[in-house]
Amino acid sequence: MSQNDIEKLIELFKNPKKIVISSHYNPDGDAVGSAMALYHVLKQLNHQVSVIFPNKFPLFLSWIEESERSLIFEQDGASASQVISAADIIFCVDYNSFKRLGEMESLMVKSKAIKVLIDHHPDPEKEHFGFVYHSASASSTAELVYKFLKLTGLHSKINRQVAESLYAGIITDTGSLSFSCNNPDTYIIIAKLIQKGLDAERAHRLIYDDFSENRMRLLGYTIYQKMIVIPEYFTAIIALTIDELARFGYQQGDTEGIVNFPLSMKAINFSVMLVERTDRIRLSFRSKGSFPANIIAARYFEGGGHLNAAGGDSYLSMQETIKRLKEILPQYYDQLNFEIR
Structure with missing residues (x-):
């Protein structure tokens, strides 16, 4: 982002505006944390701020303050549409293309609002945004939001609520600091957030130690019975x-993080989780080392993401999708055959 763009944004923020903060379909910790951090900052500047997610976010993120005020497009499309249409500025956080918004896509494309992209996914569609703050090397979009606040002179507005939100984004998008976290900036930012009032131990517990009994039993069943x-x-x-999810009283977010467990095994370098939805099979990919999970997602499953964490979709049946995966693997034998020392 150029100095000229930064100065323009600073000027835009001087007078109250109608601002929408949007994020992607199936919002994760980075999406929710980044959006709510911006919300808490912009509210202090007396802007009229709304956060809109295409669908529900995981329950284990509901502790983030005022997240319950966010609009869920799937549940109240009329209200969300009205807010988007009236917006002066729309922040687009943690997504690189309007295609990732589901049914919100057409509304966002049509909106005449000034659009500000803050994202760390590769290959953003920059032509659709008035301002772009992007780095694919960042641990998370939350890390970029922190840096964005510094660039625009809003760093002083980081309070406990902002710090907690940003921490949630960073810690979840790095697998609790287990990947995409070799940059000293990530740790320096977390230290700064603690200085701003973050209780990192408490926030970590609220994210990772808040399982329902059903979610814990689903995890056990998944590892013991369903891992190939x-x-x-x-x-x-x-x-x-879908039937297996229903058996364990599935709620949004209950499968979050399960795909990471197989990578705990010494000889496993690539993990794939398939979850049946009503209209597709949703795939999550995780990898170790330099194996490109995002290439597999993009090349074969209409998806994308980061080197070690990506997602995609299949419109085949579950069994056909598993068969497809098994057919792909031999092509990548040499890349998969490594040991981390």
């Missing part, structure tokens, strides 16, 4: 059907 290990290709596959 393919040792010759250093890969594990987990697949859950």
Whole structure:
């Protein structure tokens, strides 16, 4: 982002505006944390601020203050549409394309509001945004929001609520600081957030130690009964059907993080989780080292993401999707055959 763009944004923020903060379909910790951090800052500047998510976010993020005030497009599309249409500025956080907004896409494309992108996903569609603050090397969008606040002179507005929100984004998008976290900036920012009032231990517990009994039993069932290990290709596959989710009283977010567990095994370098939805199979990919999970997602499953964490969709049946995955793996044997020392 150029100095000229920064100065323009500073000028825009001087007078109260109608501001919308949007994020992607199936919002995760980085999406919710980044959006709510901006919300808490902009409210202090007396802007009229609304946060809109395409669908519900996981329950384990509901502790983030005022997240309950966010609009969920799937539940109240009329109100969300009205707010988007009236917006002067729309922040687009943690997504690189309007395609990631689901049914919100057309409204966002049509909106005449000034659009500000803050994101760390590769290859953003920059032509659709008036201002772009992007870095694919950042640990998370939350890390970029922190830096954006510094660039625009709003760093002084970071209070406990902002700090907690940003921490939630950073810690969840790095797998609790287990990947995409080799930049000293990430740790320096967390230290600064603690100085601003963040209780990191409390926030970590609220994110990771808030399982329902059903979610814990689903995790056990998934690892014991549903994990397919393919040792010759250093890969594990987990697949859950709609009926299996219903059996464990599934709620939004209950499968979050399960895909990471197989990577705890020494000989597994690639993990894939398939979750059946009503209209598709949703795939989550995780990898170790330099194996490109995002390439697999983009090349074969209409998705994308980061080197070690990506997502995609299949419109085949569950069994056909698993078969497709198994057919792909031999092509990547050499890249998968490594040991981290």
